[in-house]
Amino acid sequence: MEAPNNRIMATLIPGDGIGPEVTQATVEVLDALGSPFEWELCTAGMAGIDAAGDPLPAATLESIRRTKLALKGPLTTPVGGGFRSVNVRLREEFKLFANLRPAKTIIPGRYENIDIVLIRENIEGLYVAHEHFIPVGADPRAVAVSTGVNTRDGCRRIARFAFEYAVRNGRKKITIVHKANVLKALTGIFLEAAREIAQDYAGRVEVEDRIVDACAMQLVLNPWQFDMLLCTNLFGDILSDEIAGLVGGLGLAPGANLGEHAAIFEAVHGSAPDIAGKGVANPVSLMLAACLMLEHVGRPELAARLRSAISDALLQDQVRTRDLGGTASTKEFTAALIKRL
Ligand code: NAI
Ligand code: MG
Secondary structure, three states: OEOHHHOEEEEEEOOOOOHHHHHHHHHHHHHHHOOOEEEEEOOOOHHHHHHHOOOOOHHHHHHHHHHOEEEEOOOOOOOOOOOOOHHHHHHHHOOOOEEEEEEEOOOOOOOOOOEEEEEEEOOOEEEEEEEEEEEEOOEEEEEEEEEEEOOHHHHHHHHHHHHHHHHHOOOOEEEEEEOOOOOOOOOHHHHHHHHHHHHHHOOOOEEEEEEHHHHHHHHHHOHHHOOEEEEOHHHHHHHHHHHHHHOOOHHHOEEEEEOOOOEEEEEOOOOOOOOOOOOOOOOHHHHHHHHHHHHHOOOHHHHHHHHHHHHHHHHOOOOOEHHHOOOEOHHHHHHHHHHHO
């Protein structure tokens, strides 16, 4: 939605834990960059419960429905019981079926020249969380049952998205990741649909497939063989953290949740309760997510400027947060970056 003066209305959800710290840093940097975004400030997660008694307040949903565009900090999800993941609910609510997670080396470390784009199916698979317990004897929760759901249409849709992305972005090869030897139905249908779609791109995009466990090992041994990974929901969740590790960790890993009618941009990492409130979080993941957001709204030149400023601050100025072996606080890194801009 365009606001006056070519401003673009977007929903801003600072989130939980380190969320407000990295969000504030990102907004400051976007301002310095002269970004077109006009923010509608909303809450979700624990912050939503505090502000509105609901982890996903109606006002937040309405805002995203209106703007179709959001930048979101991480949201804390209770482990085991408690409320259902708000991230999962947002992806379902707005049919954000594609999760785009690029990992590209900025700081050479254990690995150099990594450039992998992971596409994760974002609303099906085991994350539909059709779960229940079956009682046995005195134990009401003796057996846990979970059902995954993958639809042929859903598998075709994410495969089409991946191949279109490859063509548009000059990528050469897609590796379909599955476990069709064991989960023959649930991930077999994914492999089958992806191979079917691949035929439309024959001669333009190379295709291969890997069983997820072997793929995880290959990513450690020889990640350079991979160009794009096309994954089911669960495998994509796991392998996207792994490829983040190849480029220096969760502080450098952005993600985009994309659907036909809305898009939500976020860091791959969570709310990092262990360092929350200390002012030491690395804001680069969310800033790189903002770059994806700028590209999404047709401002790739701003994204390129921000990426190169990030790389200059990290490499030439050597200003780095603790997770990258530096001593800079979130604020110090942000100041260095704004100076670069
Ligand atoms: P996490 O990603 O929050 O933290 C894992 C480790 O990485 C921690 O040691 C943390 O300090 C470090 N880390 C993460 N981001 C960092 C950053 N920007 N700078 C420096 N260090 C960073 O994962 P964890 O601990 O498993 O989850 C914590 C909470 O976050 C949970 O409630 C989980 O459900 C939620 N979560 C939310 C996500 C989202 O909103 N998209 C994604 C993943 C987890
Ligand atoms: Mg994850």
